[in-house]
Amino acid sequence: MSRTTEQMSGVLSYYKTPKKDSYYCGKLMGACHFGYMKPSLGDWEQFNPLEAQHNMRELLRESLALPRGACVLDAGSGYGVVAEHLRRYGGYNVYGIDLNQGRVSIADKYARARKSPDGSTNFIVGDYGRIPFLADSMHGVFTCETLCHAPYLEEVLGEFYRVLRPGGRLVLHEYTIPPLEEMNPLAQAIAKAMIKRTGMSSIHRFTHGAFPDILSGIGFRNIDVRDITEGVIPHWRMLFWQAVAENVLPGKRLPGSEINLTNTLASLGIYPTADLWNLWRYNIVSAEKPG
Numbered sequence: 001m002s003r004t005t006e007q008m009s010g011v012l013s014y015y016k017t018p019k020k021d022s023y024y025c026g027k028l029m030g031a032c033h034f035g036y037m038k039p040s041l042g043d044w045e046q047f048n049p050l051e052a053q054h055n056m057r058e059l060l061r062e063s064l065a066l067p068r069g070a071c072v073l074d075a076g077s078g079y080g081v082v083a084e085h086l087r088r089y090g091g092y093n094v095y096g097i098d099l100n101q102g103r104v105s106i107a108d109k110y111a112r113a114r115k116s117p118d119g120s121t122n123f124i125v126g127d128y129g130r131i132p133f134l135a136d137s138m139h140g141v142f143t144c145e146t147l148c149h150a151p152y153l154e155e156v157l158g159e160f161y162r163v164l165r166p167g168g169r170l171v172l173h174e175y176t177i178p179p180l181e182e183m184n185p186l187a188q189a190i191a192k193a194m195i196k197r198t199g200m201s202s203i204h205r206f207t208h209g210a211f212p213d214i215l216s217g218i219g220f221r222n223i224d225v226r227d228i229t230e231g232v233i234p235h236w237r238m239l240f241w242q243a244v245a246e247n248v249l250p251g252k253r254l255p256g257s258e259i260n261l262t263n264t265l266a267s268l269g270i271y272p273t274a275d276l277w278n279l280w281r282y283n284i285v286s287a288e289k290p291g
Protein backbone atom coordinates (compact mmCIF):
# COMPACT_ATOMS: atom_id res chain seq x y z
CA MET A 1 0.00 0.00 0.00
CA SER A 2 1.35 3.47 -0.79
CA ARG A 3 2.03 6.01 1.93
CA THR A 4 -0.94 8.08 0.83
CA THR A 5 -3.50 5.36 1.37
CA GLU A 6 -1.95 3.62 4.33
CA GLN A 7 -0.28 6.16 6.62
CA MET A 8 -2.58 9.01 5.68
CA SER A 9 -5.94 7.26 5.91
CA GLY A 10 -6.84 9.14 9.14
CA VAL A 11 -6.33 12.64 7.79
CA LEU A 12 -7.77 11.79 4.37
CA SER A 13 -10.98 10.45 5.82
CA TYR A 14 -11.29 13.28 8.37
CA TYR A 15 -11.10 16.01 5.75
CA LYS A 16 -12.98 14.32 2.94
CA THR A 17 -16.31 14.14 4.74
CA PRO A 18 -18.66 16.86 3.45
CA LYS A 19 -19.98 17.40 7.00
CA LYS A 20 -16.55 18.74 7.95
CA ASP A 21 -16.94 21.35 5.27
CA SER A 22 -20.24 22.50 6.70
CA TYR A 23 -18.48 22.80 10.07
CA TYR A 24 -15.59 24.85 8.74
CA CYS A 25 -17.75 26.91 6.40
CA GLY A 26 -20.28 27.44 9.17
CA LYS A 27 -18.76 27.59 12.65
CA LEU A 28 -15.27 28.54 11.53
CA MET A 29 -16.58 30.91 8.84
CA GLY A 30 -14.73 29.31 5.91
CA ALA A 31 -11.34 29.50 7.60
CA CYS A 32 -10.06 26.24 8.95
CA HIS A 33 -8.26 27.64 11.98
CA PHE A 34 -8.97 29.09 15.40
CA GLY A 35 -8.99 32.76 16.30
CA TYR A 36 -6.86 34.85 18.66
CA MET A 37 -7.97 37.62 20.96
CA LYS A 38 -5.51 39.63 23.02
CA PRO A 39 -5.97 38.34 26.58
CA SER A 40 -6.00 41.92 27.89
CA LEU A 41 -9.20 42.60 25.94
CA GLY A 42 -11.01 40.64 28.62
CA ASP A 43 -14.75 40.40 28.12
CA TRP A 44 -15.28 37.12 26.33
CA GLU A 45 -18.96 37.87 25.76
CA GLN A 46 -17.74 40.37 23.17
CA PHE A 47 -15.78 37.63 21.39
CA ASN A 48 -16.08 37.90 17.61
CA PRO A 49 -14.75 34.77 15.83
CA LEU A 50 -14.23 36.51 12.47
CA GLU A 51 -12.18 39.26 14.06
CA ALA A 52 -10.26 36.69 16.11
CA GLN A 53 -9.42 34.62 13.01
CA HIS A 54 -8.25 37.80 11.30
CA ASN A 55 -6.02 38.48 14.33
CA MET A 56 -4.59 34.95 14.09
CA ARG A 57 -3.65 35.46 10.44
CA GLU A 58 -2.05 38.77 11.38
CA LEU A 59 0.08 36.98 13.98
CA LEU A 60 1.17 34.59 11.25
CA ARG A 61 2.07 37.46 8.95
CA GLU A 62 4.03 39.20 11.71
CA SER A 63 5.92 35.97 12.47
CA LEU A 64 6.84 35.45 8.82
CA ALA A 65 8.14 39.04 8.82
CA LEU A 66 8.92 38.99 5.10
CA PRO A 67 8.96 41.91 2.65
CA ARG A 68 6.26 42.44 0.00
CA GLY A 69 6.78 40.27 -3.06
CA ALA A 70 8.16 37.34 -1.00
CA CYS A 71 7.29 33.81 -2.21
CA VAL A 72 5.64 31.80 0.55
CA LEU A 73 4.47 28.18 0.73
CA ASP A 74 1.18 27.57 2.56
CA ALA A 75 1.42 23.88 3.46
CA GLY A 76 -2.08 22.48 4.06
CA SER A 77 -3.78 25.56 2.56
CA GLY A 78 -7.39 24.41 3.06
CA TYR A 79 -9.88 26.90 1.60
CA GLY A 80 -7.14 29.44 0.84
CA VAL A 81 -8.31 31.97 3.42
CA VAL A 82 -4.87 32.35 5.01
CA ALA A 83 -3.12 32.58 1.63
CA GLU A 84 -5.52 35.30 0.49
CA HIS A 85 -4.97 37.20 3.75
CA LEU A 86 -1.19 37.13 3.28
CA ARG A 87 -1.50 38.29 -0.32
CA ARG A 88 -3.79 41.13 0.65
CA TYR A 89 -2.09 42.36 3.82
CA GLY A 90 1.51 41.22 3.23
CA GLY A 91 1.82 41.54 -0.56
CA TYR A 92 3.21 37.98 -0.73
CA ASN A 93 2.99 35.53 -3.61
CA VAL A 94 1.49 32.48 -1.95
CA TYR A 95 1.70 28.87 -3.15
CA GLY A 96 -0.83 26.64 -1.40
CA ILE A 97 -0.71 22.85 -1.37
CA ASP A 98 -3.46 20.66 0.06
CA LEU A 99 -4.34 16.97 -0.08
CA ASN A 100 -7.98 17.69 -0.61
CA GLN A 101 -9.08 18.41 -4.19
CA GLY A 102 -12.39 19.97 -3.08
CA ARG A 103 -10.61 22.45 -0.83
CA VAL A 104 -8.17 23.44 -3.57
CA SER A 105 -11.11 24.17 -5.92
CA ILE A 106 -12.77 26.30 -3.25
CA ALA A 107 -9.47 28.12 -2.62
CA ASP A 108 -9.19 28.93 -6.35
CA LYS A 109 -12.74 30.30 -6.41
CA TYR A 110 -12.14 32.25 -3.18
CA ALA A 111 -9.06 33.93 -4.69
CA ARG A 112 -10.89 34.73 -7.94
CA ALA A 113 -13.84 36.19 -6.03
CA ARG A 114 -11.40 38.51 -4.25
CA LYS A 115 -9.78 39.51 -7.52
CA SER A 116 -6.43 38.13 -6.46
CA PRO A 117 -4.10 39.19 -9.32
CA ASP A 118 -2.90 36.32 -11.53
CA GLY A 119 -0.01 34.42 -10.00
CA SER A 120 -0.24 35.98 -6.54
CA THR A 121 -2.13 33.03 -5.00
CA ASN A 122 -1.75 29.58 -6.51
CA PHE A 123 -3.18 26.32 -5.22
CA ILE A 124 -2.28 22.75 -6.07
CA VAL A 125 -3.45 19.34 -4.91
CA GLY A 126 -0.64 17.40 -3.26
CA ASP A 127 1.08 16.11 -0.15
CA TYR A 128 3.31 18.62 1.62
CA GLY A 129 5.65 15.73 2.30
CA ARG A 130 6.45 15.72 -1.43
CA ILE A 131 6.50 19.33 -2.51
CA PRO A 132 6.78 19.81 -6.28
CA PHE A 133 8.90 22.97 -6.03
CA LEU A 134 12.61 23.52 -6.50
CA ALA A 135 15.10 23.65 -3.65
CA ASP A 136 15.75 27.17 -2.28
CA SER A 137 12.66 28.55 -4.05
CA MET A 138 10.69 30.03 -1.11
CA HIS A 139 11.34 32.97 1.22
CA GLY A 140 8.88 31.53 3.71
CA VAL A 141 7.03 28.29 4.52
CA PHE A 142 4.19 28.03 7.00
CA THR A 143 1.61 25.62 8.32
CA CYS A 144 -1.56 26.69 10.10
CA GLU A 145 -3.04 23.88 12.21
CA THR A 146 -2.04 21.00 9.96
CA LEU A 147 1.44 19.71 10.82
CA CYS A 148 -0.04 17.51 13.57
CA HIS A 149 -1.56 15.46 10.71
CA ALA A 150 1.84 14.53 9.21
CA PRO A 151 2.67 10.88 10.00
CA TYR A 152 6.22 11.19 8.65
CA LEU A 153 7.29 14.35 10.45
CA GLU A 154 11.02 14.49 9.65
CA GLU A 155 10.35 13.96 5.95
CA VAL A 156 7.85 16.83 5.90
CA LEU A 157 10.13 19.20 7.82
CA GLY A 158 12.99 18.15 5.55
CA GLU A 159 10.86 19.17 2.56
CA PHE A 160 10.13 22.56 4.16
CA TYR A 161 13.86 23.00 4.73
CA ARG A 162 14.69 21.99 1.15
CA VAL A 163 12.33 24.47 -0.52
CA LEU A 164 13.32 27.37 1.75
CA ARG A 165 16.07 29.70 0.60
CA PRO A 166 19.02 30.16 2.96
CA GLY A 167 17.81 32.73 5.50
CA GLY A 168 14.16 31.76 4.77
CA ARG A 169 11.53 31.73 7.52
CA LEU A 170 9.49 28.79 8.80
CA VAL A 171 6.34 29.46 10.87
CA LEU A 172 4.18 26.73 12.40
CA HIS A 173 0.86 27.40 14.15
CA GLU A 174 0.72 24.18 16.12
CA TYR A 175 -0.60 22.55 19.29
CA THR A 176 1.53 20.94 21.96
CA ILE A 177 0.40 18.55 24.68
CA PRO A 178 2.01 16.80 27.66
CA PRO A 179 3.06 13.18 27.13
CA LEU A 180 -0.20 11.20 26.90
CA GLU A 181 0.84 8.87 29.73
CA GLU A 182 1.19 11.87 32.08
CA MET A 183 -2.43 13.00 31.56
CA ASN A 184 -5.14 12.03 34.01
CA PRO A 185 -7.29 9.15 32.70
CA LEU A 186 -10.21 11.32 31.57
CA ALA A 187 -7.99 13.85 29.75
CA GLN A 188 -6.04 10.99 28.18
CA ALA A 189 -9.23 9.30 26.94
CA ILE A 190 -10.47 12.60 25.45
CA ALA A 191 -7.09 13.32 23.81
CA LYS A 192 -6.80 9.81 22.37
CA ALA A 193 -10.32 9.97 20.92
CA MET A 194 -9.63 13.38 19.34
CA ILE A 195 -6.26 12.28 17.95
CA LYS A 196 -7.67 9.09 16.44
CA ARG A 197 -10.79 10.63 14.95
CA THR A 198 -9.01 13.63 13.42
CA GLY A 199 -5.91 11.82 12.12
CA MET A 200 -3.45 13.86 14.25
CA SER A 201 -0.78 11.23 13.79
CA SER A 202 2.25 13.24 14.90
CA ILE A 203 0.83 15.19 17.83
CA HIS A 204 2.24 12.70 20.34
CA ARG A 205 5.66 14.03 19.21
CA PHE A 206 4.61 17.64 19.94
CA THR A 207 5.03 17.58 23.69
CA HIS A 208 5.50 20.94 25.42
CA GLY A 209 9.05 22.13 24.79
CA ALA A 210 9.81 19.57 22.04
CA PHE A 211 9.87 21.84 18.99
CA PRO A 212 13.39 23.29 19.41
CA ASP A 213 14.90 19.79 19.37
CA ILE A 214 12.70 18.59 16.51
CA LEU A 215 13.57 21.61 14.34
CA SER A 216 17.25 21.86 15.20
CA GLY A 217 17.52 18.18 14.24
CA ILE A 218 16.46 19.13 10.71
CA GLY A 219 18.96 22.00 10.57
CA PHE A 220 16.78 25.01 11.47
CA ARG A 221 18.24 27.78 13.64
CA ASN A 222 16.93 30.79 15.63
CA ILE A 223 13.99 28.72 16.86
CA ASP A 224 11.36 30.50 18.90
CA VAL A 225 8.21 29.05 20.50
CA ARG A 226 5.49 31.45 21.63
CA ASP A 227 2.61 30.01 23.68
CA ILE A 228 -0.54 31.99 22.76
CA THR A 229 -3.08 29.63 24.37
CA GLU A 230 -4.57 32.34 26.56
CA GLY A 231 -5.61 34.28 23.47
CA VAL A 232 -7.15 31.18 21.81
CA ILE A 233 -9.17 30.05 24.85
CA PRO A 234 -12.09 32.43 24.03
CA HIS A 235 -12.63 30.68 20.68
CA TRP A 236 -12.38 27.22 22.23
CA ARG A 237 -14.82 28.34 24.93
CA MET A 238 -17.32 29.64 22.36
CA LEU A 239 -17.16 26.35 20.39
CA PHE A 240 -17.57 24.39 23.65
CA TRP A 241 -20.78 26.20 24.59
CA GLN A 242 -22.10 25.99 21.04
CA ALA A 243 -21.50 22.22 21.09
CA VAL A 244 -23.25 21.97 24.45
CA ALA A 245 -26.22 23.99 23.23
CA GLU A 246 -26.59 22.15 19.95
CA ASN A 247 -25.78 18.60 20.93
CA VAL A 248 -26.05 18.10 24.66
CA LEU A 249 -29.01 20.16 25.89
CA PRO A 250 -32.27 18.43 24.94
CA GLY A 251 -34.37 20.05 22.25
CA LYS A 252 -31.76 22.69 21.44
CA ARG A 253 -30.57 21.40 18.09
CA LEU A 254 -31.28 23.81 15.26
CA PRO A 255 -33.64 22.42 12.61
CA GLY A 256 -31.61 20.78 9.83
CA SER A 257 -28.30 20.90 11.74
CA GLU A 258 -26.36 17.65 11.68
CA ILE A 259 -24.30 16.25 14.49
CA ASN A 260 -20.68 16.19 13.44
CA LEU A 261 -19.46 13.77 16.05
CA THR A 262 -15.71 14.32 15.66
CA ASN A 263 -15.81 18.09 15.79
CA THR A 264 -18.39 18.03 18.56
CA LEU A 265 -16.11 15.80 20.61
CA ALA A 266 -13.17 18.09 19.86
CA SER A 267 -15.17 21.19 20.81
CA LEU A 268 -16.33 19.57 24.03
CA GLY A 269 -12.89 18.18 24.83
CA ILE A 270 -10.36 20.87 24.02
CA TYR A 271 -11.69 23.85 26.00
CA PRO A 272 -11.99 22.24 29.45
CA THR A 273 -8.75 20.30 29.14
CA ALA A 274 -6.92 23.43 27.94
CA ASP A 275 -8.46 25.95 30.31
CA LEU A 276 -8.87 23.91 33.49
CA TRP A 277 -5.98 21.48 33.19
CA ASN A 278 -3.64 23.50 30.98
CA LEU A 279 -3.02 20.45 28.76
CA TRP A 280 -3.46 21.71 25.20
CA ARG A 281 -1.35 24.67 24.18
CA TYR A 282 -1.49 26.68 20.98
CA ASN A 283 1.94 27.86 19.84
CA ILE A 284 3.52 29.95 17.15
CA VAL A 285 6.81 28.29 16.34
CA SER A 286 9.25 30.15 14.12
CA ALA A 287 12.69 29.24 12.81
CA GLU A 288 15.15 30.02 10.02
CA LYS A 289 17.14 28.04 7.51
CA PRO A 290 20.76 29.16 8.09
CA GLY A 291 21.88 31.72 5.53
Ligand SMILES: C[S@@+](CC[C@H](N)C(=O)[O-])C[C@H]1O[C@@H](n2cnc3c(N)ncnc32)[C@H](O)[C@@H]1O
Nearest residue numbers: 031032033076077078098099100127128144146
Ligand atom coordinates in the same frame (compact mmCIF):
# COMPACT_ATOMS: atom_id res chain seq x y z
C1 LIG B 1 -7.22 22.34 9.92
S1 LIG B 1 -7.09 22.51 8.17
C2 LIG B 1 -6.15 24.03 8.03
C3 LIG B 1 -6.32 24.72 6.68
C4 LIG B 1 -5.66 26.09 6.56
N1 LIG B 1 -4.27 26.01 6.93
C5 LIG B 1 -6.36 27.12 7.42
O1 LIG B 1 -5.79 27.52 8.45
O2 LIG B 1 -7.47 27.56 7.08
C6 LIG B 1 -5.83 21.30 7.75
C7 LIG B 1 -5.61 21.17 6.25
O3 LIG B 1 -4.39 20.45 6.04
C8 LIG B 1 -4.56 19.59 4.92
N2 LIG B 1 -3.53 18.55 5.01
C9 LIG B 1 -3.35 17.64 5.99
N3 LIG B 1 -2.28 16.86 5.74
C10 LIG B 1 -1.76 17.29 4.55
C11 LIG B 1 -0.64 16.89 3.75
N4 LIG B 1 0.16 15.88 4.09
N5 LIG B 1 -0.39 17.57 2.61
C12 LIG B 1 -1.19 18.60 2.22
N6 LIG B 1 -2.28 19.02 2.94
C13 LIG B 1 -2.55 18.37 4.09
C14 LIG B 1 -6.00 19.10 5.05
O4 LIG B 1 -6.50 18.60 3.83
C15 LIG B 1 -6.71 20.39 5.53
O5 LIG B 1 -7.19 21.15 4.44
